Amino acid sequence: MIFRLTQKLNQKIKTGTSEALPLHQNPFADWSCHIFPANRHQYILLSNTQSLYSCVMPAKGVTNQKQFAENALNCIRDFTSYDAHQWAYRKFIAPEMEKVQFSKALNRSVTSSMNQLVDCAQGLLIECQMTPHEVGFKLNDFLLSAIAEKKSDGYGRPEDAFQRMVESRKIEVTALDVKEDDAADNPTEWFVYILRCADNSLYTGITTDLNRRCEQHNAGTASRYTRSRLPVTMVYHEIQATRNVALKRELEIKAMSRKVKEELIESVK
Numbered sequence: 001m002i003f004r005l006t007q008k009l010n011q012k013i014k015t016g017t018s019e020a021l022p023l024h025q026n027p028f029a030d031w032s033c034h035i036f037p038a039n040r041h042q043y044i045l046l047s048n049t050q051s052l053y054s055c056v057m058p059a060k061g062v063t064n065q066k067q068f069a070e071n072a073l074n075c076i077r078d079f080t081s082y083d084a085h086q087w088a089y090r091k092f093i094a095p096e097m098e099k100v101q102f103s104k105a106l107n108r109s110v111t112s113s114m115n116q117l118v119d120c121a122q123g124l125l126i127e128c129q130m131t132p133h134e135v136g137f138k139l140n141d142f143l144l145s146a147i148a149e150k151k152s153d154g155y156g157r158p159e160d161a162f163q164r165m166v167e168s169r170k171i172e173v174t175a176l177d178v179k180e181d182d183a184a185d186n187p188t189e190w191f192v193y194i195l196r197c198a199d200n201s202l203y204t205g206i207t208t209d210l211n212r213r214c215e216q217h218n219a220g221t222a223s224r225y226t227r228s229r230l231p232v233t234m235v236y237h238e239i240q241a242t243r244n245v246a247l248k249r250e251l252e253i254k255a256m257s258r259k260v261k262e263e264l265i266e267s268v269k
Helices: 007-013 065-082 086-096 108-126 132-139 158-182 210-218 243-254 258-266
Strands: 002-005 030-038 041-048 054-058 101-103 190-196 202-207 233-240
Touching (some): 007 030, 007 065, 054 065, 065 132, 190 210, 210 233, 233 243
Antiparallel strands (some): 030 041, 190 233
16 A cells, blocks of 8 residues: 655654655555645545545544554545445455555646645635535545546546546456356365564465465565565464455455454464
8 A cells, every 4th residue: 555645744644755656556555645724623635646536534643654544544444435435445455454655746747636636625624614524525526637537528527537447447356256256166275364474463365275375475475565574473364165255355354453353363262
């Protein structure tokens, strides 16, 4: 997950010097963030970098990287759920939550569009006295030139741009599910597992061979996330009948809070 921060927001949560990262290969896992004032309070605009689909959260109490990441992910989860995008969140955003990176803004086009959204959000919060949650719905109906589907259209709505992303990935996922269903008779067992890393963070994955996969992780060849947090220890696993079912269960576990994951681990001791 990449969060692209404005200079003021970067200073507030003390991330230090951030490099300019390219767009995440998963567009759902790339968000640009802008802090702004309204009604003597501070708010943070969270916009999906590619579609500019946005939500707004209060900045109160957000003073470091951990607090920002937790609050931002919760805000995105709650807003997408209320906006009927639960599937996209579970499928494409939740799996990226275990690794968070901070970056500078992607380009001037995104920055300029976000400035327009901030101006709109300030008006809605101050003059219309809307809640941050309500503001998000209004922003996603805002017309922006940067996300027009075709140049001839002139402008596009963030909600429409985000929905195009969802529909595009649905086609890919459907094709994958069909391929997996064709192999459903394969008797191979799939395991969903949780690793505890050296920094006490938790990593969730799937495999058909627990011992081999754990060895791969500790050799630094299985995951970029665990590679920098060695050694790892397998603390939980469960059996699933097919890869498709295992993938769905992996996403469920990844979306769990740290507390619930720890309870799951304790349940098998």
